[in-house]
Amino acid sequence: MEKYIIAAMTRDRVIGKDNKMPWHLPDxxxxxxxxxxxxxxxxxxxxxxxxxxxxxxxxxxxxxxxxMDIPGAxxxxxxxxxxxxxxxxxxKIFFIGGAEIYRQALxxxxxxxxxxxxxxxxxxxxxxxxIESAWERxxxxxxxxxxxxxxxx
Numbered sequence: 200m201e202k203y204i205i206a207a208m209t210r211d212r213v214i215g216k217d218n219k220m221p222w223h224l225p226d227x228x229x230x231x232x233x234x235x236x237x238x239x240x241x242x243x244x245x246x247x248x249x250x251x252x253x254x255x256x257x258x259x260x261x262x263x264x265x266x267m268d269i270p271g272a273x274x275x276x277x278x279x280x281x282x283x284x285x286x287x288x289x290x291k292i293f294f295i296g297g298a299e300i301y302r303q304a305l306x307x308x309x310x311x312x313x314x315x316x317x318x319x320x321x322x323x324x325x326x327x328x329x330i331e332s333a334w335e336r337x338x339x340x341x342x343x344x345x346x347x348x349x350x351x352x
Contacts, residue, residue, distance in 0.1 A: 200239075200285065202292045204304055205231060206326055207314035207345065213322035215297060218249045221320040226342045231295075234312065238291040241281045241304075246296040247272070258288045262300060278303045302327040310337075311350040318344065 207227050208214045215221070236256045244263035253259040253271035260273050260281045267274045275281040278300070285292045294304040305327055311334060334350035 200289065200292050201310065202282075202294070202304070202308050203234075203310045203312055204294045204301060204308045205234060205312040206296065206301065207231075207316060208326045209316050209319050209322070211319065212326040212328070213320055213324070214301075214326050215249075215324035216320070216322040218245050218297075218324075221322055222316065222318075224314075224316075224342075224344050227314045227345055227347075230314070230347060235293045235295070238293055239285045239288050240293050240295050241278075241285060241300065242295045243297050243300040246300070258285070258290060260284055278307070282307070298324045298326065305329060309352055312347065313350070314342075314345040314347045316345045 206214055207220065207224065235254070239258040239260065240254055241260045241262065244261060244265070247261045247269070253269065259271060260275055261267065261269055262275050262278065262281050264276055273284055275284055282292070294300055294308065334352060337349045337351050340347045
């Protein structure tokens with residue numbers, strides 16, 4: 200299965216503040232929905248809690264070291280376990296955050312779908328450092344508030 204990391208971030212790699220995204224960008228949310236609908240999303244517990252419910256029309260997998268019961272989602276204790284479960288679905292896999300999930304998924308991902316924000320925001324969660332030139336740019340789409348770039352390993 201193809202594995203994607205999908206994220207919105209500032210040029211300083213800020214992805215969140217106080218377990219929330221410090222911005223509201225409808226175009227980015229529409230893009231996220233378009234790309235992930237009908238596929239599998241893998242997220243950490245804090246990301247799940249910030250969303251508050253499983254995302255509709257997707258296979259939701261939440262990674263947590265704690266025992267949790269989430270109606271509409273499968274809870275796994277590791278990235279490896281989550282990927283094993285995701286393979287059963289036979290759909291594209293999207294890692295949707297947060298910072299620790301991105302850090303663990305970066306070496307495993309085939310694609311990065313990054314919305315680079317044009318404005319800076321303060322934050323306490325950052326996307327892991329990566330060497331942009333090590334990834335091939337497949338597409339670049341301009342939006343008023345961000346540039347979305349699809350990279351391939």
